[in-house]
Amino acid sequence: MTASSPPTSPSGTVLHGVPVVAGVAHGPVIRPGRLPALDEIDAAPEIDEEDRAAEASRFIAAANAVASRLRARAAHATGAAAEVLAATATLAQDRAWLGTAEKLVNAGAPAPRAVVAAVDQFVDMFTQMGGLMAERVTDLRDIRDRVIAELAGLPEPGVPLPAVPSVLLADDLAPADTAGLDPSLVVALATSLGGPTSHTAIIARQLGLPCVVAVEGLDEVEAGTTVLVDGTRGTVTVSPDPAVAAEQVATAKREAELAARWTGPGATADAHAVAIMANVQDGAGARSARQTPAEGVGLFRTELCFLNRDTEPGVDEQARIYAEVLEAFAGQKVVVRTLDAGSDKPLKFVGHHEEANPALGVRGIRIAAGNPGLLERQLDAIAAAGERTGNQPWVMAPMIATVGEAKAFAAQVRSRGLTPGVMIEVPAAALLADRILEHVDFLSIGTNDLSQYTMAADRMSADLAMLTDPWQPAVLALVATAARAGAAVDKPVGVCGEAAADPLLACVLTGLGVTSLSAAAAAVNGVGAKLSQVTLRQCREAADVVLSQPSAVDARAAALAILG
Structure with missing residues (x-):
């Protein structure tokens, strides 16, 4: 394909996919370079x-x-x-x-x-x-x-460096390509494969780039064609009317400027408080997130100090890493998730067995059973980091599926003077949230895995991307169940999955009763600004309507009609 090739799709053709990062942008198409056949x-x-x-x-x-x-x-x-x-x-x-x-x-x-x-x-x-x-x-x-x-002896394949701001289209994008993008030159992403939790989607959120995945017909759009990407509605318009495109981009720009001016704290227009927090992986990420209005860390992923290691990091090393995040948010809430490995994130020193379906296998908290001392040493390190910084973190476990697991984890956390909670990623945990809350002090809903397990759909399958869309009413019904359980005993229930980065969905989650939203740092302002423009009554109305819809597409459209 060359920049001068005519577009295959007729002008004004609207292609539909799954929206993953809100925003609107347009420009000429670029595509990753290819090797010889x-x-x-x-x-x-x-x-x-x-x-x-x-x-x-x-x-x-x-x-x-x-x-x-x-x-x-x-x-x-x-x-x-x-x-x-x-x-x-x-x-x-x-x-x-x-x-x-x-x-x-x-x-x-x-x-x-x-x-x-x-x-x-x-x-x-x-x-x-x-x-x-x-x-x-x-x-x-x-x-x-x-x-x-x-x-x-050839240059590495990958994304070309465009001369003007452009839109990157691809079948899918490798992490090495996506992570190195310059947001001033690549203004939007769209892929024909992938899902809402793919690497492309996750890094697009981190960069704040409008993004749509699983777009049908995208392969026919050639390099050089002008397209308009709407990351809110999940559309890619081929050769759009220039005036219409300019108006839509200008509107999105005004909304982005309004979001940039938002300074927090999180609340609806009628002053209903909802904490807006950041997801981080390390100290550098936490220091960057601290430059936003984030009110704390809702998800500290601790896997980074374990992955790519031949041996388990010691307690002192772990404590130093954790302390960096606690120091970056001194005096503010930091929720630490214990090691979430296994499946696609194997650990060399754990000795994973080959599994027919690793997504349903030994991952998250389940690794601890076969590795005595692994969880205990991590909790010791978290406690030590809290003592060192004077910022006592909250601690939650991933992949909890039973009340017994929650009870045992809570006892270990409390014995170290820390506040225990669990992730709600398994439908069983959502259904038993009221009983789990008898033992822990908070819940945090991971919508990425909750969507996958609720819909029995591989979250990386482009063919099933509509099923793993977090707007699925069945997924939101489980969120509502967990939120109601928290409200009944006055314990917080947050969302830390990628759903919390969607400003529109964040309002619906608020209407369902969620008390905090934690997203990539780049999404904090957009979520907070959108929430500040709507009332709690509107959020609840949208939530009620969304739960009654037959599909994710209908749910999103219904919410847009109420929340704008």
Whole structure:
């Protein structure tokens, strides 16, 4: 495709997808660069036996070079970008696919062909496994392309640097591409694959870029075509009327400027308080979030200090890392989530067993059962960080499914003088929220996994993206159940999933009875500003109407009609 190619879709064609980051932007389309066709690689001749050892060494050196560059990017990134880049770097050096490729080279396959064959094998495996493992398919293919480019002496494939502000369209985007985007030059994203919790969506939220995923017909829109992306309604308009596009972008700009002026604290127009908080992964991310009106940290993901480690970090090391976040929000509430690993985030030192469906397997709090002392040492480190900073954190566990699990966790947390809570990600926990609240002091709803498990739909499947949309009435009904349970005993119930980053949905969640909203730092102002423009009565009216809708699309439209 070239910039001068005519668009395949007629002017004014509106393509529909799943909205994940609100906002409106327009510009010419750019698309990621491509390597030579893989069939050209397949046609390469066999390697002579005496040259195979050198070819294997060349392959390993290329994979190491790619991993090193990814780690360097991770070191210069923060938050979600740093986490996904670090995870991709680890995958680039995973012994399973590397060993498969090396074996093929030793059998005579040229290194590029061996890379393609090995990655294809693991793509098939991950796709069949489904769940969160399917998320790694895009990462694997990205690694494949980067290693092949390294072997060929070519520049790494990826997003071109546009000369003017442009809209990036792709099948899907690898973390290394998305994390390195310049928001002044790439003003919006749209993909034909992915879901509302894909890496593309998560990093788009961090960058504050309007984003729509699972867009049907997007592949037919060629580079150079002007498009209008509406991240609120979930549409991509091909060759829009220039005047209409300019008006919509100007309106969105005014709303963004209004959001930028919002200084908090979180409340509706009639002064109903709803705490607006930030999701962070590390000290750097917390210090950045502190520059926003965020009233604290609603989700501190602690996985970053565990991932990509050959051994478990010690209590003192963990405490230093946790203290950075507590210090950044000194005197304010910080909610720490204990280790949420497993599935697509395996730990080298834990010894995960192969599972047929890892998304439904040993992950989150379940890892603790087979690793005595792991949770206890983390809680010791969290308590030590609280003592060191004078900021006592609240602590919650992921993937709680039973009342017994909640009770046992709460006892461990309270024994260290900390405030216990649990994540509501499993439908069973939402249904038993009233009984769980007999043992813990707060709930935090993770809408990403709650959507996946409620709808029995892989959250990374583009074909099922409409099912994993957090606007699904069934998901919101479970949110309402948990919120009612909290209200009945006057205990807080927050939302820390990506749903809290959607300003419109944030208002609906408030109407359902949620007491706090925690989102990526880039979303804090937009959520707070939108909430300040509506009354609690409007939020409750929208919530009631949304729960009665037949689909996520209808629910969003009904909320827009009431909340504007």
